[in-house]
Every structure is written in C-alpha cells, then in structure tokens.
Amino acid sequence: QVQLVESGGGSVQPGDSVRLSCAASGRTVSGYAMGWFRQAPGKDREFVGAISWSGDRLYYAESVKGRFTISRDNAKNTVYLQMNSLKPEDTAIYYCAADRYGSGSARKTAYEYWGQGTQVTVSS
Secondary structure, three states: OOEEEEEOOEEEOOOOOEEEEEEEEOOOOOOOEEEEEEEOOOOOOEEEEEEOOOOOOEEEOOOOOOOEEEEEEOOOOEEEEEEOOOOHHHOEEEEEEEEOOOOOOOOHHHOOEEOOOEEEEEOO
C-alpha cells in the first residue's frame, strides 16, 4: 500500500506562488507515475499535471501550462507542484495520486492511490 500526504496549501493572494509537496510512504513510488488533480467547490475533480517515474515526461492541463511545474525527488519519495502566478480560479483542494503502471495520465481512473488533499485558496 502507498500512503500519500499533501502539504503546503494555504491562503494566498493573486499573483503569489505556492509549492505543494506530496510525500509517499508505505513503499517507494520511484517507479510510479505521479499526478496532481484539483477539485473546486461544486465541480468535478480535474487534471492538473503528471510526471513519469523518471521525471522525463511532463504533462499539464492547458489552464496551468506555463504557470505550474511538477517535479519529483525519488530519493525523498516526494513529488512537488510549484504554482506561480496564482489566480482566483486556481482555488481548489489539490490532490496527488500514484499510478503504478502508467507514464502519466490525465485520467483519474489510471491512479491507484490518492492523498487526502490540501486546500489552496487564492483571494485578494
């Protein structure tokens, strides 16, 4: 089993930056693709981005491309989501997820393990 714990969320102003972390435990996720999703109130959970197990493949939703960056440190069993130039529409609960068999997917069903999420609120 893999346990995922997100951290780093909070309340920020438009234009600010935040870095989210996703720490894995239970087993190493160095061989897993990792994804980030978010869910705003009243909306479905949506894909934000994903990274392959090696880190050489990155995928982003159009809405965050150029502002968000995913990275991973396999030695620390941790994945990061650097979010810059935040907008009010980025307000959501952010979730990380682990996919043992893929190389990074926008499909929620591709991921076997999910964290509990961390709230990010962007407001002036």
